[in-house]
Amino acid sequence: xxxxxxxxxxxxxxxxxxxxxxxxxxxxxxxxxxxxxxxxxxxxxxxxxxxxxxxxxxxxxxxxxxxxxxxxxxxxxxxxxxxxxxxxxxxxxxxxxxxxxxxxxxxxxxxxxxxxxxxxxxxxxxxxxxxxxxxxxxxxxxxxxxxxxxxxxxxxxxxxxxxxxxxxxxxxxxxxxxxxxxxxxxxxxxxxxxxxxxxxxxxxxxxxxxxxxxxxxxxxxxxxxxxxxxxxxxxxxxxxxxxxxxxxxxxxxxxxxxxxxxxxxxxxxxxxxxxxxxxxxxxxxxxxxxxxxxxxxxxxxxxxxxxxxxxxxxxxxxxxxxxxxxxxxxxxxxxxxxxxxxxxxxxxxxxxxxxxxxxxxxxxxxxxxxxxxxxxxxxxxxxxxxxxxxxxxxxxxxxxxxxxxxxxxxxxxxxxxxxxxxxxxxxxxxxxxxxxxxxxxxxxxxxxxxxxxxxxxxxxxxxxxxxxxxxxxxxxxxxxxxxxxxxxxxxxxxxxxxxxxxxxxxxxxxxxxxxxxxxxxxxxxxxxxxxxxxxxxxxxxxxxxxxxxxxxxxxxxxxxxxxxxxxxxxxxxxxxxxxxxxxxxxxxxxxxxxxxxxxxxxxxxxxxxxxxxxxxxxxxxxxxxxxxxxxxxxxxxxxxxxxxxxxxxxxxxxxxxxxxxxxxxxxxxxxxxxxxxxxxxxxxxxxxxxxxxxxxxxxxxxxxxxxxxxxxxxxxxxxxxxxxxxxxxxxxxxxxxxxxxxxxxxxxxxxxxxxxxxxxxxxxxxxxxxxxxxxxxxxxxxxxxxxxxxxxxxxxxxxxxxxxxxxxxxxxxxxxx
Numbered sequence: 001x002x003x004x005x006x007x008x009x010x011x012x013x014x015x016x017x018x019x020x021x022x023x024x025x026x027x028x029x030x031x032x033x034x035x036x037x038x039x040x041x042x043x044x045x046x047x048x049x050x051x052x053x054x055x056x057x058x059x060x061x062x063x064x065x066x067x068x069x070x071x072x073x074x075x076x077x078x079x080x081x082x083x084x085x086x087x088x089x090x091x092x093x094x095x096x097x098x099x100x101x102x103x104x105x106x107x108x109x110x111x112x113x114x115x116x117x118x119x120x121x122x123x124x125x126x127x128x129x130x131x132x133x134x135x136x137x138x139x140x141x142x143x144x145x146x147x148x149x150x151x152x153x154x155x156x157x158x159x160x161x162x163x164x165x166x167x168x169x170x171x172x173x174x175x176x177x178x179x180x181x182x183x184x185x186x187x188x189x190x191x192x193x194x195x196x197x198x199x200x201x202x203x204x205x206x207x208x209x210x211x212x213x214x215x216x217x218x219x220x221x222x223x224x225x226x227x228x229x230x231x232x233x234x235x236x237x238x239x240x241x242x243x244x245x246x247x248x249x250x251x252x253x254x255x256x257x258x259x260x261x262x263x264x265x266x267x268x269x270x271x272x273x274x275x276x277x278x279x280x281x282x283x284x285x286x287x288x289x290x291x292x293x294x295x296x297x298x299x300x301x302x303x304x305x306x307x308x309x310x311x312x313x314x315x316x317x318x319x320x321x322x323x324x325x326x327x328x329x330x331x332x333x334x335x336x337x338x339x340x341x342x343x344x345x346x347x348x349x350x351x352x353x354x355x356x357x358x359x360x361x362x363x364x365x366x367x368x369x370x371x372x373x374x375x376x377x378x379x380x381x382x383x384x385x386x387x388x389x390x391x392x393x394x395x396x397x398x399x400x401x402x403x404x405x406x407x408x409x410x411x412x413x414x415x416x417x418x419x420x421x422x423x424x425x426x427x428x429x430x431x432x433x434x435x436x437x438x439x440x441x442x443x444x445x446x447x448x449x450x451x452x453x454x455x456x457x458x459x460x461x462x463x464x465x466x467x468x469x470x471x472x473x474x475x476x477x478x479x480x481x482x483x484x485x486x487x488x489x490x491x492x493x494x495x496x497x498x499x500x501x502x503x504x505x506x507x508x509x510x511x512x513x514x515x516x517x518x519x520x521x522x523x524x525x526x527x528x529x530x531x532x533x534x535x536x537x538x539x540x541x542x543x544x545x546x547x548x549x550x551x552x553x554x555x556x557x558x559x560x561x562x563x564x565x566x567x568x569x570x571x572x573x574x575x576x577x578x579x580x581x582x583x584x585x586x587x588x589x590x591x592x593x594x595x596x597x598x599x600x601x602x603x604x605x606x607x608x609x610x611x612x613x614x615x616x617x618x619x620x621x622x623x624x625x626x627x628x629x630x631x632x633x634x635x636x637x638x639x640x641x642x643x644x645x646x647x648x649x650x651x652x653x654x655x656x657x658x659x660x661x662x663x664x665x666x667x668x669x670x671x672x673x674x675x676x677x678x679x680x681x682x683x684x685x686x687x688x689x690x691x692x693x694x695x696x697x698x699x700x701x702x703x704x705x706x707x708x709x710x711x712x713x714x715x716x717x718x719x720x721x722x723x724x725x726x727x728x729x730x731x732x733x734x735x736x737x738x739x740x741x742x743x744x745x746x747x748x749x750x751x752x753x754x755x756x757x758x759x760x761x762x763x764x765x766x767x768x769x770x771x772x773x774x775x776x777x778x779x780x781x782x783x784x785x786x787x788x789x790x791x792x793x794x795x796x797x798x799x800x801x802x803x804x805x806x807x808x809x810x811x812x813x814x815x816x817x
Contacts, residue, residue, distance in 0.1 A: 020461075021243040021474045023771050026053075026778045028248055029060070029263045030280045031485035034502035034559065035347035036411040037795070038306070041776045044238050045250050045261075049076050053504065053778045053795035054344050055188070057311075059303035061371055061389070062261065064236065064254045064286075066296050066398070070377045071254040073236035073261065074300070077372045079228040081189060085147045085207070087160050087223030089187050093121035093133045094223075096145040100138040107142055108208035109173035114144045123162070127217030136218045143220065145207040149200060151226075157197040158225040159190040166212040169222065173206070174199045181626065181782075181792030182505070185344045186310060187221065215568075234377065244457035245480040257294055257398045260285040266449050267484045268456055269526035272497065274449065276427035276489040279410040279442040281450075287402045294398040300407060301371050301389035302354050304330045307411075309340055309348040317365050317387045322436035325443055327355035328363050328390040329435075337415050338423060341558045343508030350413035353435060354390040357443040358405060361394040408442060410435060416490050417500060417510070417560040419537075420546075424498070427489040467809040469760050471767035476802050478770060482778055483522050483800035488560075489533075499523075499533030501797045502559040509555035510562045511537055514571060514623035515798055517578040518744045521807045522800030524589050532595065535582050537562070539599045550609045551576040573614050574622040576606040577639035581702050584646035587653065588706060588811065596650040607647040607663065614640025615670045616677070616688060626782070626792065627737060632688040634678040638699040638711075641670045645708040671710040683722035684715070686735050694722065695735035698748035705751075705808055707815075716752045723749065724761060728785035730773075731765040740784050740791045743769065744801035751805050759805065 023043070029050060030038040038058050042048040052058045062074025088094045097117040106112050124141060125132025159169060159176060164183035169176040176196055211220045236252040236259065243249075246266055252259040262283040268274050288294055304315045307330050317330045331351035340348060354363065367386035373379075396403050412435040415423040432438040442449075460480065464473035490498040501519065503509040516534040523530040541547045541556055546564060552575040556562040580603055587593050596603060617640070619631040630636070645667035652660035678684040686693035697719055703710050723732050731741040732749065743766045750762035769783055775790030782793040 021477050022241060024243060024478050025770065025773050025776055025780070027241065027243065028265070028481045028485070028778070030409055031265045031267065031481040032278045032280070032411070033413075033416075033488040034486055034504065035413065036278050036306075037485050039778055039795075043241070045074055045241070046072050046076065046235050046238065049078065050074070052306075052346055054346065055777065056186075056305075056346060057303070058306045058346075059301075059389075061299075061301040061303075061375075063299040063371075063374055064252075064257070064259055064296060065299070066255045066257050067294050069234065069255060070375060071234050071236040071252075071259075072375050073238075073250075073252045073254065073259060077368065077375055079372070081158050081160075081225040081227040083160070083223060083225045084149065084151055084154070085224035087162075087187060088122040088133065088221050089162070094145065095119065095121055096143050098124070098134075098141055098143045100136075100141055102140065103142055106173075107144070108170035108206075108210075110204075110206050112144070112206075117142075117144065123219060123221035124211075125164075125217070125219040126213075132219065136213070136220065139212060139214055141211050141213075141220065143209045143211070145209075145222075147205055147207060148203060149205055150202065152200070152202065154197060154200075154226040156227040156229050157192045157200070158227055159192055160187055160223045160225055161190060162187040162219055162221045163209075163211050164213060164217055164219040167220075168210040170208040171196060171199050171205065172201065173208070183219075183344065185219075185342065189225065191227075234375075243477060245460045245477050246453040246457055253289075256288060256290045256292065257296060258287045258289050264450065264453060265481060265485075266453050267481055268452060269484060269523065269530060271452075272427060272489060272527070272529065273431060274452075275484070277438060277442060278412070278426070278428070279408055279438065281406055281408055281442075281446060283404060283406040285402050285404045286396050286398045288398045288400055291400060296396050296398045297393060298396065298405070299371075299374060299391060299393040300354075301366065301391045302352065302409060303368075303389055304352070304387050306352045307331045307348065307350065309346045313348060315387050317390065319363065320436060323357075323440045324359075325355055325357045325436070325439045326363055327353045327436075327439060328365065329353045330387065330390055335414075338418050338560055341508070341561050343503075343505060345508075347411075347413060350411060351435070352390070353408070353410040353412070353439065354392060355408040355410060355439045355443075356392060356406075357440075358394070361392050361405070361407070364391050364393075365389065366391045406446065408439060410439060410442075416488050417498075417562055419490070419492070419498065419562045420544075421563060422493065424490050424492065427491045427497070430491050430495070463809075464803075464806055468763060468805045469756070471760065472763050472802075472805060475763070475767060475770060476806065478779060479799035479802045480522070482795055483519055483797045486519075486795060486797035487530075487534075489530075496536075497529045497533040498537060499530045500537070500556075500559070500562060501534065503555070504795045504797075505793050506796065507567065508558050509567055510559040511556040512567075513538055513552055513554060513575045513578050515796065517582060517623065518748075518798040519800035520582055520585060521803040524585055525803050525807050525810065528586050528589050531582065531586055535579065535586065536595070536599075538579060539602055542602055542605075543599070550605055552579045552606060569621055569625075571621045571623070571625070573610065573617045573620065573636050573640050576609050577614065577636075577643035577699075578623075579603075580606055580610070580643040580647050581639070581706075584650055584706055585702070587650055593650055593654045597654060600654075603647060603650075607644055610640040610643050611663075611666055614643070615673065624734060624742070627734065630687055634674070634685055634687055635695050635697050635699055637670075637674055637678075637688075638697055638703075641667055641674060641710060642699060642702045642706070642708060644670065645710045646702065646706055649706060649708065667708070667710050675711070675715060683719060686737070693736045694726070696723070696732065696745050696749045697752075698745040701748045701751050701804065705804075705811060719749075720753050720758055724758065727762070727765060729765060730769040730783065730788040731785040732762060733785050739786050740782060742798075743779075743781050743783065744798045747802050748804055751808055 120134035124136040464476040648663035686695040778795035780790040
């Protein structure tokens, strides 16, 4: 079907002149949902293995042969690693020395005397799969492991590590690796520098580890491996990368040929049917640069790791055909649908597809070693039976005109979530009986989808540019796909829209209220059905009687199982305020009180709780729970006050005058009391205990956007003047306790100002963070303002909160009409 690629040049040439980002911490390639999500973590597409957003390898490989010479343009192929210092996983227990009492400062050095430490065996742990050898129940553990090394034939040194939570690793006293506010459920490989490798000694060495686990399960296991470095010859020269809302495009030089590669994931939020389709397109454009004709061949490979949680799992590969679409699909031999829950996990049920409708493209499976030989320019004989990679290859004659061809990548998860004990399928399955049918339609509609995405990308950028300037617009472009791809669009039993998010690299919860709250501006802008699909399941949870408390639940489970709250602690004022404010925002955007009327008794129970406990909150968690509990939290109090005010607004619009008047008076009285209790002269305090503290009052933004007018403008202005004095290189700290921040909250705080210069002044450091952060992961919303490093979290939906300035502009324009 020629139409599949005929119009691809629209995406490849020219229209990226606007609506683009050139630099990001990580680059979205395939982005659909929390499981089908592949990124490049380096600026050069061929500099590293492509990865799932969690950091686990999900390799895509691209090779272009030009007149017999092969150039690698996508991904990296790595030789297998060989253990040189065994870890305990799949081996005999490893004896070590350890202590759970803080040791002397030189505890990690070779000369330190650990004779009085305890003896134990790796791995250490609590919970998880209970396969640990030594129990670890304290918050901290220090481990020293002596090992003898005689083999110095080491090209690349690899640290192999599984830890929960924070970790510091040393080799002979030299720092090797550290990670704060993070953990991994699986043993992972971390390539180390040649400088670290040089710290190895012949004979006795010391591997020293400090691991911290403040809450929950624990685990610690480690070892070393070696690896031959991949050949770096014949890498394509990357000339540019451009990101738009729905596309990421690269341009390369491969000798006398120019190659353009475009990744398109058509996440158009206004079109639920298209948004739900788990199909991405990769388009390849080839053109001669020397006015000569060249014989070229493209080879694209997709690793079967995309359908695994662990590399050791066994897959099977099959072929299929429907109409003019042919495909390879891969999935586990033993399918256990919805079997994995938690945070740092990947899908291991369902099937990944590599598909085409172009007759010239050959589909086959190849081993990793076969692909490495091709990358090295060798011509191995064909092989069969391998399940390592699904491969498409085809010949193209490169000349002066651009030659385009495309492939499709897709994933059928069979069932997406379990919703109160019932397994539910993705939304797209209401229109298609099978993935075969979807692929035929996706191929046919590619030209029109490409045009739609092109137009949307331009529109989003222009509207963001008008709302907040160039840097703000680029941040919105970078956030768009990430936010939507942290959700899954699911069809309820009554055909209702369900749009759960996974609380990525936070705790893995599903339908988290205080993750929905910051992400809401994006869905308010582009489709309130999506926000309803986040809000109404939480309301149902209370109305069904399964959640009996006078405030909303924190979540409905751990992704993908939504059977009831699994978070160990409630956030009473936080979640009550969030749910009422989100409902009021939906009413405003839809210009209708329908959702409020449908759930008024529940909203009333929650607002009564806010009236009783919201003004001066007791010691409890809020959405910033990573910062710890707070007693008398002033920003949390604002949430309660504007929540009460927004309830009054909904009541008035429903014709409930007496209720509206009563609640409005309470909100106004509380706002005046708040200003008195929080006043610290030139700013307002973090808590009502004051003590010369401060915090971002980002919850005030709904007083402004909903037009509640509970707080005088001088409250906003006083806070803004103070914030501008407190900024660091990479942002405004969250509050006076630490120098880290939340970038979504900065966007909300900046929106309090009506002065463009002030808004841009607060946004600029976030933009610098995006460009300069040394943490190469999908946008982290929690980072250090002094050095730009990720503190925790990545690939979360909350960056949808960046769109709040655009939302303010939309509502302001409506008011002027």
